[in-house]
Amino acid sequence: MKSHVTEAIDRQPFADKSEMDAAIKRHLADHGADLPDTAIEILRMLSQYAVKYPGVAFMKHATIARHIGRSRITVIRNIKRLVDVGIIEKVPFMRSVNGGKGANLYVINPCDTSEEIHRTELTEPHTAKDSEANFGYEPCSLLSENNYVLESARNYNNIPAPLYNALSPFFQGAELRKYVGIVFRAKTPKTRLESHTEAFSACIIDSIRRYKLGHIRNLEGYLFASIRKLSRRIFLGEVSVCG
Numbered sequence: 001m002k003s004h005v006t007e008a009i010d011r012q013p014f015a016d017k018s019e020m021d022a023a024i025k026r027h028l029a030d031h032g033a034d035l036p037d038t039a040i041e042i043l044r045m046l047s048q049y050a051v052k053y054p055g056v057a058f059m060k061h062a063t064i065a066r067h068i069g070r071s072r073i074t075v076i077r078n079i080k081r082l083v084d085v086g087i088i089e090k091v092p093f094m095r096s097v098n099g100g101k102g103a104n105l106y107v108i109n110p111c112d113t114s115e116e117i118h119r120t121e122l123t124e125p126h127t128a129k130d131s132e133a134n135f136g137y138e139p140c141s142l143l144s145e146n147n148y149v150l151e152s153a154r155n156y157n158n159i160p161a162p163l164y165n166a167l168s169p170f171f172q173g174a175e176l177r178k179y180v181g182i183v184f185r186a187k188t189p190k191t192r193l194e195s196h197t198e199a200f201s202a203c204i205i206d207s208i209r210r211y212k213l214g215h216i217r218n219l220e221g222y223l224f225a226s227i228r229k230l231s232r233r234i235f236l237g238e239v240s241v242c243g
Contacts (some may be wrong), residue, residue: 013055020047022111059103110225167204
């Protein structure tokens with residue numbers, strides 16, 4: 001059974017606190033008007049306890065209730081509201097020593113900004129110069145020469161074959177283009193899909209499988225976080241190159 005530290009590292013969706021804060025800001029812009037004040041208060045509290053592993057917090061319902069001055073039932077109801085709109089994912093965590101349930105693990109989901117990506121032809125990225133940072137993610141709302149951008153509405157020929165083969169059995173048309181965009185935004189500019197075909201395909205299929213089994217509610221956010229984590233492992237040399 002995983003320790004809470006291992007679980008947090010495995011599920012960490014953001015590289016740092018600033019990324020998490022930007023995602024929360026976007027979530028509130030999209031859903032804030034429809035959320036009760038208590039739900040927003042809970043989200044902000046979770047973010048304060050999700051700094052060590054950005055986006056991941058361990059808390060009990062009773063602890064949250066005590067901090068915000070609400071009943072446990074009210075906390076549970078508003079957490080469910082945050083889960084239902086896809087802002088957070090709730091993962092029950094079992095204590096590894098004494099057994100039984102411990103604090104819940106809460107994961108703040110990355111924002112989905114696929115609609116902000118221009119749907120033009122997919123192009124190869126400019127190779128990063130040696131003087132540039134060796135590892136880093138570009139802001140999800142910006143386009144640069146290092147970005148892949150989506151192909152035109154009816155032209156799928158420019159989608160890399162490994163990505164098309166993994167996604168096309170499940171999605172077509174606009175849905176396919178959306179998930180192509182999510183994968184390209186999540187991975188690092190220097191990570192080539194063609195060099196890690198099996199790893200990326202397995203990551204995508206596993207994310208979709210978990211969604212279909214009901215283990216996760218927000219496929220876009222989970223896939224983004226999974227691809228980002230995989231890219232980090234590839235950069236660190238933890239995943240071997242494959243054909």
